[in-house]
Each structure stands twice: as structure tokens, then as C-alpha cells.
């Protein structure tokens with residue numbers, strides 16, 4: 001049954017990065033076993049903690065998950081997704097990041113893949129990410 005989007009809900013702010021390399025490929029990571037949506041490919045990122053700006057949260061998540069260093073001034077808002085997620089409502093803010101220091105390493109993820117937006121359709125991704133693929137493809141064209 002379709003989720004009633006009129007019902008009161010709690011927002012879940014999540015930030016994520018489209019890390020773009022010099023060849024126009026974007027880094028996706030695979031959610032590890034034991035986590036919700038295990039096995040799905042997602043943009044690296046995570047929940048914004050109370051009191052944290054989205055940009056700071058993204059820089060923190062990229063350091064924790066990939067061990068890369070990103071200057072908060074270098075994260076560029078790209079597009080967002082809005083979708084019911086269980087009892088909450090996910091607001092997923094996607095940023096483009098094309099400058100970082102270090103080689104991304106899968107600290108928590110069970111895999112990393114560099115893919116072009118057109119190739120993302122072949123990978124299982126969280127339902128909320130679906131509309132982001134075309135939006136990102138257009139932004140990167």
C-alpha cells in the first residue's frame with residue numbers, strides 16, 4: 001500500500017556524496033551485512049548528527065567511511081531525494097565532490113565501485129536513490 005505522505009512524520013536528514021573522478025565515474029559503496037538494506041549500492045554518507053551542518057556531516061562521514069579528507073568548502077550541493085523510510089521520512093541531500101586527499105578505502109562497506117551514472121541502473125540501490133541517478137546524469141553531462 002502506498003505510504004500516506006500526509007501523515008505526521010519525523011524527518012531523517014542524510015547527506016551523501018557523488019565522488020567524481022577525472023574520468024567522470026562516481027564512487028558507490030555496498031552496504032555491509034547486518035545493516036539495513038545490506039547488499040545495496042549507495043552513495044557514501046550518513047545521518048546528520050544534531051547540531052552539525054550538512055557539509056560538516058558529509059566531511060565527517062567521508063573520513064569515517066572512506067578515510068579521505070575533504071575540504072567543506074569543496075562540497076557542492078547537487079540534488080536531493082525525499083522518500084518515506086519506515087516510520088520516518090528521509091531527506092537525502094546529494095553533493096558533488098571532485099577534490100579530496102587520500103585513496104578511498106572501504107572501511108565499513110563490503111565493496112567499492114567506480115561507475116558512470118548510466119551504469120548505476122545495473123546495480124541494486126536503495127529505492128530513494130532511484131530519482132537521483134537521472135538528476136546526477138544531467139548535472140554531469
Ligand SMILES: Nc1nc2c([nH]c(=O)n2[C@H]2C[C@H](O)[C@@H](COP(=O)(O)OP(=O)(O)OP(=O)(O)O)O2)c(=O)[nH]1
Pocket residue numbers: 014015016036037041042043044045046047048061085090092126127128129
Ligand atoms: N549513505 C547513504 N544512505 C542512504 C542512501 N540511500 C538511502 O536510502 N540511504 C539511507 C540508508 C539509511 O537509512 C540512511 C543512512 O544511514 P546510515 O545508517 O547509513 O548512516 P550512518 O553512517 O549515520 O550509520 P549509523 O551510524 O546509524 O550506523 O539513509 C545513500 O545513497 N547513501
